[in-house]
Amino acid sequence: MRAKILVTGGNRGIGLAIATALAEQEYEVLLGCRDILEGVQAAANIRGSVFPVHLDLSNPVNLSLQVEKLLSIHPRIDGLVNNAGVLDKTQTSELNAAQMVSSMQVNCFAAHELMRQLVPLMNQRAYGRVVNVSSGWGSFNEGLQGPTAYSVSKAALNALTLSWSKSSEKGVLINSMCPGWVKTRMGGDDAELAPEEAAKTALWLINAEEDGPNGGFFRNQKAIDW
Template identity: 40%
Template sequence: MADSKRMKTALVTGANRGIGFEIACQLARAGIKVLAGVRTNERALTAREAFAKASVAVDPVVLDIADAAGMPSVLADIERLHGAIGILVNNAAILIDEPGGFDASFFDMTDETLQRTWTTNVLGPAVTMRTLVPGMIERGYGRVVNISSIAGQLSSMSSGFPAYRVSKTALNALTRIAAAEAPGDVKINACSPGWVRTDMGGPCAERTPAQGAETAVWLAQLPASGPTGGFFHDKKPIDW
């Protein structure tokens, strides 16, 4: 990463809890100015208290990833108030508990489940990248990290939570496309945090949020010689 990393501003979406909260904390501890995207003013107040309790300087900003039409103007306001965003971590995502859980069938999936999942998990990151990456290209620096999942790997694709799987596969495709079109020192990568103990992952998951955040934090601080257009787990490339 550039020597002036303290001048970089990072935006982490879905950062009021879980992996996103931990990514924001770790980046702040690395000396980066961090904005935590949250959906509502109420969540912003709760997040501010949580970051203060964690002794990190992170500023919550209200950003509803599911509101694709409104996001460009909101992001423009955020940059106007807080400075140009040089690091974007697309963490916000949903996993709708479909009938059958991990054994949920594609043939039982509802249109509503697919549409809601797609809006947050795919369209949301697409809008943030289309809005913010052009500025990164113009300034000659940018890091984008898309929080994906091994559930989206085509190489090992199986059944269960079909809407979520489809959304993460699509996010991986967006990562490759955006990386191919972003010149210079703008790195766009995806990563899988693994099975993490969060509201989404559940209490039996094998990893802590801190462990789940490590690869994303590493990708957010890549040097100019670092990779782009890759999919990583535990800081190592994995199959798409």
């Protein structure tokens, strides 16, 4: 039985590159997207077993119900790539609470909800892989250089990764990664990396052996500091 991986934000950019690479490696891919029509179009262009699923990360109540529905159809999900994210560039002094909550919801709280529902099932089967797509802008070691809402929410995602990794059973690996500066709608045309290059670390973590890393932060398949 082929492993089944859920990728959020899978209809474009890094998520699409990850989903495509996973399908090429003969994983079954659940392509999570806010706009199901975009997901259907993206899935149609990928060779392999790819199934678009509707997930709206911006609404916590809807997301919880959507994940419950997803599990009723796909009760065994072996891997999760929390890739979807938002970049709010509002300056710190002008950033209001609602904007902070919005960034935290998509970039951190939604990842927690997905892990809350999926990781216990992975623990029961003693197998699972979770990859949280974070950013160097969420690293204290690198100075939280990005816009405040984005940096703080990604730093929180890193903290969440470490916390969840401590509750995972043997065989379940939970890690964060920084894809680098990538040519996507978020990263812009001047970015250094193609999405396919950025996806390599996610693939490496998904394919990790049982004794692979757990609770780490990686870029270019190498550990980096929080």
